[in-house]
Amino acid sequence: MIARSHVTLEDVAQVASVSLATASRVLNGTTNVREDLRERVLAAATDLDYTPNVHAQALAGAALRTVGVVCHDLGDPYFAAVVRGVLRAADRNGLLVLLTDTFRDPDKEIAAVSTLRSQRASVILLAGSAFEDRAWERALAAELEPYRRGGGQVAVLGRHRNLKADSVRPENRAGAKALADALLGLGHRRFAVLTGPRTMTTVLDRITGFAEGLAGAGIELSERDVFEGAFSRDGGHAAATELVAAKHRATCVFAVNDQMALGAMTALREAGHSIPGDVSVAGFGDIPVARDLGPALTTVALPLEELGEQALELALSGGRGGRSRVRRVAGEVVLRESTARTRRRR
Missing domain, CATH: 1.10.260.40 (lambda repressor-like DNA-binding domains)
Structure with missing residues (x-):
């Protein structure tokens, strides 16, 4: 009861x-x-x-303008940094920020958007990957299109294929391709990828870009080289544990986000592997802790706080012509101590 x-x-x-x-x-x-x-x-x-929630309804009717941020995982340092950027931009513009965590649940994301509509938020920001799910796309559009027609502003962080909204898009595909090129430059030829669910566009873009980079050197990334887990530290640990159990001979492991890379490094050490002596590890995102690890993590650095700032500023700047605007943000490969040059093995 x-x-x-x-x-x-x-x-x-x-x-x-x-x-x-x-x-x-x-x-x-x-x-x-x-x-x-x-x-x-x-x-x-x-x-x-x-x-x-009477308090929330009171906020919705107040004169103070609000921005609702729908976030995938506030416990992830990636999103924590993005939200700091949103908060900074909101403070400059006199906005109150309402945060909600969906825990990467598509239904919770739809419900959060619906609630923010009812509270008459001035701006809705979606801070997280889209899902490769047509039913989810239709449900999200059904919430956001009337909201936009009524004067609400929407911006998204990432690639949302069929959504009419302004977006700030990290260059996930290009960044992963550049990372593959850099790792190839260190002499690596045997790779494994630790990935989150491939129902997420961010995951798909990073895997695709990495595979394209390897293909340019004549190296095929097969399904035997890909180990899937949750898009989190624990997911990276589980995926790396599976990799070890499979006796994969990779000299370099690419985790599609830094949190997964952190978990992978722990799992590899637990299995008796040194990093980068036995195996190199790379991530994506450059969360604040990445440079403080031992060894520091090779990654694709994104200006995380700037992403949040740009998303809110884009929403506030108008976009009344009916056309969605896109700001693309490039990543930068940062080679650190978690990857090392390797001798080619026969």
């Missing part, structure tokens, strides 16, 4: 047997919801004595 004083929107959605996004749309007054679903949600809310 759910305690009445702790009833959440998730509880309402569960009792009504609908998604979090649907429950949010019903309770926020959105009209494009099937009548049978609407009735189930309202009945569940009544039975559970659900009360919306």
Whole structure:
């Protein structure tokens, strides 16, 4: 039994047997919801004595303009740095920032956007990868297009294929290709890739770019060279553990983000491998801790705080002509002590 004083929107959605996004749309007054679903949600809310967050609703009606940031993982130093940039730009513009963490759950992302619409946020920023999911794309567009038509401003960080929104796009594909070129320049010819879920556009772009760089040297990246885990430190640890168990002969391991690289380095050491003596390791993003590791992490450096600042400034600067604007941000390969020159093996 759910305690009445702790009833959440998730509880309402569960009792009504609908998604979090649907429950949010019903309770926020959105009209494009099937009548049978609407009735189930309202009945569940009544039975559970659900009360919306009055403080949040008060903020929505206040004179102070707000920007809602929908973030994939606030515990990830990558996103923490991006959000610092948003906060800095918001402070300059007199904006209050509302943060929400989706934990990389597509349904939670839709629900967060719906809630921010209902609170009449002046700006909505999506700080995280898109998903290769047409149903998610349609649901997100159904929330954001009416919001934009009503005067709301939207910006996204990353490549969102079919979304009409201004975007700041890190050059993930080009950066990964440049990293492959640099690692090839150190003499490496046997590679493994530790990847997050390939349902995310950021992951796909980085794998594709890295494979293109290797292909330019006549090296094919096969499925046997790719080990998938969660897009996190623990995911990198699990993927590297799998790599070790498979007795992969890579001289260099590329993790598609720095958090995965951190976990991979721990797993490789636990298996008795020295870095970079036995195997080199590289990441992507240049989170603040990357340069302080022992050994410091080779990576593709992105100006993380600047990404957040640019996304908010882009949204605030207008874009009323109906055309989405794109700002591309290049990464820079930074070779550090986690990678070393290797002798070619027969």
